[in-house]
Amino acid sequence: MIPSRDELLKKAVSKPRWDIIIIGGGATGLGTALDAASRGHTTLLLEARDFGKGTSSKSTKLIHGGVRYLRQGNVKMVMKALRERGRLLKNAPHIVHPLRFVVPCTKWWHKPWYGLGLKLYDLLARHLGIGHTHILNREETLAYLPGINSEGLRGGVAYWDGQFDDTRLLISIAQTAVQNGAVVLNYVEVADLIKEKGTVTGVRAKDMESGLEYAFESKTVINATGIGTDFIRTMDNAQAVPMMQAAQGIHLVVDTSFLSTDTAIMVPDTDDGRVIFGVPWHGKVIIGTTDTPREHISREPVPLDEEVDYLLSHVARYLSKPLGRKDVLSVFAGLRPLVRANKAETKSISRDHTLVVSTSGLVTITGGKWTTYRQMAEDAVNRAEKTAGLLKRPCITRTLPLMDPEAEKDMDSSENNLIHPNLPYFEEHIRRAVTSEWARSVEDVLSRRTRCLFLDAKAAIEAAPKVAFFVGHELGWDEARQKTEVQAFNKVAQIYLVQH
Numbered sequence: 273m274i275p276s277r278d279e280l281l282k283k284a285v286s287k288p289r290w291d292i293i294i295i296g297g298g299a300t301g302l303g304t305a306l307d308a309a310s311r312g313h314t315t316l317l318l319e320a321r322d323f324g325k326g327t328s329s330k331s332t333k334l335i336h337g338g339v340r341y342l343r344q345g346n347v348k349m350v351m352k353a354l355r356e357r358g359r360l361l362k363n364a365p366h367i368v369h370p371l372r373f374v375v376p377c378t379k380w381w382h383k384p385w386y387g388l389g390l391k392l393y394d395l396l397a398r399h400l401g402i403g404h405t406h407i408l409n410r411e412e413t414l415a416y417l418p419g420i421n422s423e424g425l426r427g428g429v430a431y432w433d434g435q436f437d438d439t440r441l442l443i444s445i446a447q448t449a450v451q452n453g454a455v456v457l458n459y460v461e462v463a464d465l466i467k468e469k470g471t472v473t474g475v476r477a478k479d480m481e482s483g484l485e486y487a488f489e490s491k492t493v494i495n496a497t498g499i500g501t502d503f504i505r506t507m508d509n510a511q512a513v514p515m516m517q518a519a520q521g522i523h524l525v526v527d528t529s530f531l532s533t534d535t536a537i538m539v540p541d542t543d544d545g546r547v548i549f550g551v552p553w554h555g556k557v558i559i560g561t562t563d564t565p566r567e568h569i570s571r572e573p574v575p576l577d578e579e580v581d582y583l584l585s586h587v588a589r590y591l592s593k594p595l596g597r598k599d600v601l602s603v604f605a606g607l608r609p610l611v612r613a614n615k616a617e618t619k620s621i622s623r624d625h626t627l628v629v630s631t632s633g634l635v636t637i638t639g640g641k642w643t644t645y646r647q648m649a650e651d652a653v654n655r656a657e658k659t660a661g662l663l664k665r666p667c668i669t670r671t672l673p674l675m676d677p678e679a680e681k682d683m684d685s686s687e688n689n690l691i692h693p694n695l696p697y698f699e700e701h702i703r704r705a706v707t708s709e710w711a712r713s714v715e716d717v718l719s720r721r722t723r724c725l726f727l728d729a730k731a732a733i734e735a736a737p738k739v740a741f742f743v744g745h746e747l748g749w750d751e752a753r754q755k756t757e758v759q760a761f762n763k764v765a766q767i768y769l770v771q772h
C-alpha cells in the first residue's frame with residue numbers, strides 16, 4: 273500500500289531531523305532519494321511542483337549511451353551511459369525496453385561510416401549490449417521503415433538502444449524510494465536554507481497546497497533542481513557564480529501513418545550537425561529534438577516557431593507522406609540543465625554530470641542525462657555521506673529492482689471505460705494516479721501519470737472535464753473546483769497545440 277501525500281507530510285513534519293534532505297523531484301532528485309533511503313539513511317525529498325514537472329517529463333524517451341557523444345569523442349561518458357542502460361533494462365523491464373533504430377543511408381560512404389561507428393557503440397556496451405548492429409540493403413531498410421522516402425536510398429544501418437516512458441519510470445523510482453523508507457512530497461517548495469555557524473542544517477519550505485510553512489532539519493542538503501540549480505546556490509551564497517545554462521529542446525508528436533510503429537529512425541546528419549530521432553511511443557511517433565540556448569528560465573517552456581519549422585522541414589526530407597503543421601498532435605519543450613562551458617553553442621556542451629560542494633556543505637548535483645540518473649545519485653550520496661560525516665553505507669541501486677507501478681495491473685480495459693476514443697487510457701488509470709501515485713491536479717494526471725497531453729493535446733483538452741470529475745471524486749472537489757482545474761489545465765495545454 274502506497275502512503276498518501278497527507279500521510280507522508282505528517283511523517284515529514286513529525287521527524288525532528290533527517291540524515292538527508294533532497295531538493296527537486298526530477299530524475300536526479302528522486303534517484304538520489306532512492307539511493308539514500310535504500311542505503312538506510314533517513315531521507316526527505318521536496319518537490320516544488322509535481323514530480324517530473326521540470327525537464328524529466330520532456331525527454332526524447334531514450335535510455336541510451338548517446339551515439340552523438342561518441343562522434344564528439346566522449347567515449348568515457350558513452351560507456352558510463354551504456355552501463356546504466358544495461359542496468360535499467362534489468363532493474364525496470366516493465367518500463368525500459370530495447371528498441372531497433374535504423375539510420376537511412378543515401379551516400380556510398382554512409383554504410384561503412386555509420387556501420388563502423390555503431391559497431392563501436394555496441395562494443396562499448398560490453399556484456400550489457402542489447403543487440404547487434406547490422407547493415408541493411410535498400411529493401412530491408414524500407415521493410416523496417418515503410419514510411420520513408422525511397423528516393424536515393426541505398427540502404428541503412430540497424431542498431432539497438434533503450435526506450436522508456438520518462439514519468440512512468442519517475443513514479444516507479446519514487447514508489448521504490450518510499451518503499452525503502454523515504455518521504456517524497458510534491459508541491460512543497462524550498463524557499464530558503466537554514467544555516468548554523470555557516471553550515472547548511474536544513475531548509476525552510478512552503479506547502480503550495482495549504483500555504484503552511486515548515487522548517488525541516490537535516491545533517492546534509494542535496495540540491496538536485498536541474499535548471500533551478502543556481503537559485504538554490506544563491507540561497508546558499510548570494511555571490512555564487514552562475515554555473516547553469518539552459519538549452520531548449522522540442523519534440524513533435526505525429527500519427528504512426530508517417531512512420532512504422534516498431535522501429536525508430538535516426539538521422540545523424542542535419543544541416544547544423546544535430547541528430548534527429550523519430551521514435552515510436554505509445555502508438556504515436558515522437559520527432560526531435562532541437563538545441564536552442566535560452567537565457568530566460570521558464571517553468572512552462574514554449575516551443576519556438578522556428579524550432580517547429582526546423583524539425584518539420586528536416587523530417588519531411590525522409591518521409592514519403594507530406595508532413596505539415598496540421599499533422600502535429602502535440603509539441604512539447606524542455607530545458608536541458610547544462611553546466612556552463614566557454615563555448616558558444618549549447619549542443620557542444622558536455623552532457624556529463626557535475627557535483628560540487630559549497631563551503632557551507634550544500635551538495636549540488638546537476639547536468640547529466642536521464643539515462644545516468646542512478647550514477648549521479650550514487651555519486652551525490654557518496655559525497656553527502658563524506659561531507660556530513662554520515663555512516664558510510666554501500667550503494668545497492670545497481671541491482672535494485674524498481675517497483676512495477678500498480679496502475680499497469682488489473683485494469684478494466686473495456687472500450688467504454690476509455691477516457692477518450694483517441695487516448696489509450698482508462699478511468700482506472702485516473703483513479704490510481706490519485707490514490708497511489710500522488711497526482712494532485714488534472715494536469716498531473718493528463719501530463720505525467722498518463723501521457724495524454726504529450727500524445728494528443730486536443731484529445732487531452734476534450735478529456736479534461738471527465739478527468740476532473742474522477743480526480744475530484746478522489747480529492748473531494750466540488751463542481752466549481754473541477755471547473756477551475758479544467759481551466760488551469762487548458763491554459764497549460766495551449767502550449768502543446770501547434771498553430772496551423
Ligand SMILES: Cc1cc2nc3c(=O)[nH]c(=O)nc-3n(C[C@H](O)[C@H](O)[C@H](O)COP(=O)(O)OP(=O)(O)OC[C@H]3O[C@@H](n4cnc5c(N)ncnc54)[C@H](O)[C@@H]3O)c2cc1C
Binds near residue numbers: 295323336499608639
Ligand atoms: C529535449 C530534451 C530531450 C532529452 N532527451 C533525453 C533522452 O532521451 N535520454 C536521456 O537520458 N536524457 C535526455 N534528456 C536529459 C534529461 O531529460 C535531463 O538530464 C534530466 O531530466 C534532468 O533531470 P533533473 O532531475 O536534474 O532536472 P528536472 O527534471 O528539471 O528536476 C528538477 C526539479 O527541481 C524542482 N525544483 C526547482 N526548484 C525547487 C525548489 N526551490 N524547491 C523544490 N523543488 C524545486 C523543479 O520543480 C523540478 O521538478 C533530454 C533533455 C531535453 C531537454
